[in-house]
Amino acid sequence: MAPAIVTDDYYAVLGVVMAADTLAIKSAYRRLARVTHPDKNPSPNCKEEFQLLQAAYETLSDPTKRKDYDVTRPKPSTASQPAASTAAGDTPRREYGRTTTQTASQEASNTARARALETLQAQCARQDMDIFEARRDVRKLEVEITKLQEEEITDAHEAANQAGWWENVSSLLFGVSSDKAIGSREVKEERERRRLNRSAAIRIKSMQMLNKHGRLSTLKMAAHSTATAIEELKQQIQAEEQRQEAERAAEARRKMWEESMRRMREAEVQRQRQRQEEQAKRERKEQERTEKEKREREREQERERERERERERERERKEQEREKRDQEEWVRKEQERDKRAEREFSQWKEDLMRRERERVERQRKEQLKKPAETRQGANKQQYRDSKSANEPQSACLHRGWWTQIPGRAVCSVCSETLVKFALECPGCHMKACASCRRTMQGGKRKRSRGTKLDVSEIDKHESTPSNGTRISTAATKRAKVAPTKKGGVAEPAKSALLSVTNRPPTQVLQVIVFGSGECGELGLGPREKGTPRAFVNPFLNGSEATAFHVVQLDCGGMHTAALTHNSKIVTWGVNDQGALGRDTTWDGRLRDVDAEPDGEDEQLNPMESTPTQIPADSFPAGTSFVQVAAGDSCSFALTDTGLVYGWGTFLDAEGKPRFMYANDNHIEVRHEPTLITGLEYITQLACGANHAIALDQAGGLQPHRVNMRRNKAKDVASGLEHSFAIDRKDNVRAWRLNRYGKAGYAKDAGSDNICLPYPMKTPDLGGKSVTILSDGADHSVTVTVDGQCLVWGPIDGGQLGVELNDEQLQDDTLILRDDRGIPRIRLRPVAAPNIGTAAYVGCGTGHTIFISDEGRAYGPRFGSMGRLGIASDDDAAVAEKIMGTAMEGKKLVWCGAGGQFSMIALLAELAS
Structure with a gap:
């Protein structure tokens, strides 16, 4: 409460100037109240100081009380007053904002600023009044101008009304008096x-209003300058107040700090102890929480892995069930087809026998008319014919495995005498030759040698049975055959009945080779045994007119076959088992036992190490080829009419050569090209190490038909001991050996003998739209339609061209470890890095070459003997760019690989 008689300077108590507004007073009060409140200030005079501060705020915050206080405000106390009170023995009272905390210069400065502010505010008020007067004068002039303009408009309307068209017409027609005319002129002059x-x-x-506007603008500018000066002065006053307040606050803080230091020192030790205890408690809780989260995360990961394994098992189980159902459905349909074919064959045979009996009866009647000596020989043949015609028909379907019976025997169907062995049916124990066995099992029928049948009748019945269903057209398509040079398998001439179904490639390639050529695999001639850097093969440089213009190649284990633009087949490399399809005998290898070799270069056979064409007379005249394929010791060529020629041999599990079976004989090796019988309408070939696949127009796989069920194949690929096929629904199917998971199945991938018995869908490649497949000995690579290159197989061999991170190495669904816990196999496809968009890929026995969409070649640096075109001995698991002057600035389009060598190719610029 303020005292009745005011003796204190309330402005000094609050530390504000006399021109301070209510907001500044309120802010100063709040600031000082936080310092002088008895609850926060240990000073014994704090209560009295706070009461004075409260009285000052109540007086100055109320406009009425402030006005009365300004009238009775005491003058500032002099410096002698504190001294007098001190001399009298009174205790000096701390009053914030009074003369005890201010110097005389600060007070004078504050007073000068307050007076200057009052002067500026008065000046601003006068300027506002002048602006108001000027605006009033402007509005007055605007009203007068508007009034004059309205009068002018009114006079104009009156003049228009008086001088209408009727008055003018009347004056012309009837005439008007002169007085009236004179009056009209006076009115007009007055109006003018x-x-x-x-x-x-x-x-x-308007001129006056313009002057007023100019004065108004001048007044506004002056008022703006005054307002700016007032604002600057207020800022100075506020800055001074802030500085003084900072000094007062610093003083208050210092004294409060001195008062509270003892309690702070006493409480500091206790707080430190409490903080240490709380910190230890928090650390324990954090450690427990971390361990709990880790255990929970591990349990969740284990549950997720278990769920993934369960889902994988469920998928495999469903896949197996579906495959089993499909297999059973296929078997059922095959049985139905066999039964239907058996019925048709029985009907056909009955018709044929009926016609034969009729023919025999006609011959018997004709023989009766001949002399007795001519009838005697005919009766024996008639007896055999009638006996075979009247034999009862067996109900056996002749399925299953026919056992070989060694020794001489007679075929029960064609009556042919078999010298070596006969085949015995497991159902009815009938003995027959191999051709008749195929006939009875639903294959092509062989005409009996012991029965004299009319060929035209047989062809007619084979082509069109009695029920109208077409069974076989082999007789109608049979062409004349001629024996080969060595008396082997008969080869047909070019038949006009076979139409062109395949188109050969037309783009000529320039072939670049690198790797080991110790056996002539690179085709560089007898003096070049290898090159660690990429080197253009001069014999296969399509840009040179004298070189072979190659349009397609395929690399085998230690040899290569190539197709030229003029349908010639060129081979080079090892010819130990006839893999080159031509004679490579060379007298240069024959030397005296005691003679020393001339050099390492002379050890190469130029007939093998130099690309050489297979003689044209090895094939029928007019034969045109579209593709070549190479295995370990064999090669094949596909014609434009869908026929297949082959040479070389396959090796079985015991290392014995086996090439084909023809004319009841096993052919072990073919050193010259021979027609592969039974293969027709073929569109694509693929060779593994010791097996081959042929894709026909219907989407089936030959020669022994691989069961693709209802999903017809459109592309095939073969690895060392496994194969792939892409069906027409873009599903990838694999079969045969699945060691290291190379066939795409993670189950039992670590076993060496796990096999896929029939084409099984690869689950991780479903929906990937695979366009290119390539397989090595133990790994596989695919290229998808969007250019992604996927690899899988063994990790430690460097074939994949990828380096797995720690997260992938810890995933048991992606990585298979050995007994020592070392990662060994990549179970699922992973994208190869550093390649970009892939365009082509080629796999060798243990290495891989990648071609990017930009035409660059890449390979992992695990290639020994320079087979990757990288001369460095350092290993690198990730695929790197293959450098070389032969490919610098050129776009590659193809790559291939063999055992210890590699090839890449680019489009050749043909010489004129």
Whole structure:
């Protein structure tokens, strides 16, 4: 409460100037109240100081009380007053904002600023009044001008009304008196004077209004300058107040700090102890929480892995069930087809026998008319014919495995005498030759040698049975055959009945080779045994007119076959088992036992190490080829009519050579090209190490038909001991050996003998739209339609061209470890890095070459003997760019690989 008689300077108590507004007073009060409140200030005079501060705030915050206080405000106390009170023995009272905390210069400065502010505020008020007067004068002039303009408009309307068209017409027709005309002129003159006076008044007032506007602008600028000065002065006053407040606050903080230091020192030790205990408690809780989260995360990961394994098992189980159902459905349909074919064959045989009996009866009647000596020989043949025609028909379907019976025997169907062995049916124990066995099992029928049948009748019945169903057209398509040079398998001539179904490639390639050529695999001639850097093969440089213009190649284990633009087949490399399809005998290898070799270069056979064409007379005249394929010791060529020629041999599990079976004989090796019988309408070939696959037009796989069920194949690929096929629904199917998971199945991938018995869908490649497949000995690579290159197989061999991170190595669904816990196999496809968009890929026995969409070649640096075109001995698991002057600035389009060598190719620029 303020005292009745005011003796204190409330402005000094609050530390504000006399011109301070209510907001500044309120802010100062709040700031000082936080310092002087008895609950926060240990000073014994704090209560009295706070009461004075509260009285000052109540007085200055109320406009009425502040006005009365300004009238009775005491003058500031002099410096002698504190001294007098001190001399009298009174204790000096701490009063924030009074003369005890301010110097005389600060007080004078504050007073000067307050007076200057009052002067500026008065000046601003006068300027506002002048602006108001100027605006009032402007509005007055605007009203007068508007009034004059309205009068002018009114006079104009009156003049228009008086001088209408009727008055003018009347004056012309009837005439008007002179007095009236004179009056009209006077009125017009008066009106014109008024108009001129108004115009002059409007111009004068407009000039006055323009001057008023100029004065108003000047006043506004002056008022703005005054307001700016007031604002600057207020800022100075506020800055001074803030500085003084900072000094007062610093003093208060210092004294409060001195008062509370003892309690702070006493409490510091206790707080430190409490903080240490709380910190230890938090650390224990954090450690427990971390361990709990880790255990929970591990349990969740284990549950997720278990769920994934369960889902994988469920998928495999469903896949197996579906495959089993499909297999059973296929078997059922095959049985139905066999039964239907058996019925048709029985009907056909009955018709044929009926016709034969009729023919025999006609011959018997004709023989009766001949002499007795000519009838005697015919009766024996008639007896055999009638006996075979009257034999009862067996109900056996002749399925299953027919056992070989060694020794001489007679075929029960064609009556042919078999010298070596006969085949015995497991159902009815009938003995027959191999051709008749195939006939009875639903294959092509062989005409009996012991029965004299009319060939035209047989062809007619084979082509069109009695029920109208077409069974076989082998007789109608049979062409004349001629024996080969060595008396082997008969080869047909070019038949006009076979139409062109395949188109050969037309783009000529320039072939680049690198790797080991110790056996002539690179085709560089007898003096070049290898090159660690990429090197253009001069014999296969399509840009040179004298070189072979190759359009397609395929690399085998230690040899290569190539197809030229003019349908010639060129081979080079090892010819130990006839893999080159031509004679490579060379007398240069024959030397005296005691003679020393001339050099390492002379050890190569130029007939093998130099690309050489297979003689044209090895094939029928007019034969045109579209593709070549190479295995370990064999090669094949596909014609434009869908026929297949082959040479070389396959090796079985015991290392014995086996090539084909023809004319009841096993052919072990073919050193020259021979027609592969039974293969027709073929569109693509693929060779593994010791097996081959042929894809026909219907989407089936030959020669022994691989069961693709209802999903027809459109592309095939073969690895060392496994194969792939892409069906027409873009599903990838694999079969045969699945060691290291190379066939795409993670189950039992670590076993060496796990096999896929029939084409099984690869689950991780479903929906990937695979366009290119390539397989090595133990790994596989695919290229998808979007250019992604996927690899899988063994990790430690460097074939994949990828380096797995720690997260992938810890995933048991992606990585298979050995007994020692070392990662060994990549179970699922992973994208190869550093390649970009892939365009082509080629796999060798243990290495891989990648071609990017930009035409660059890449390979992992695990290639020994320079087979990757990288001369460095350092290993690198990730695929790197293959450098070389032969490919610098050129776009590659193809790559291939063999055992210890590699090849890449680019489009050749043909020489004119």
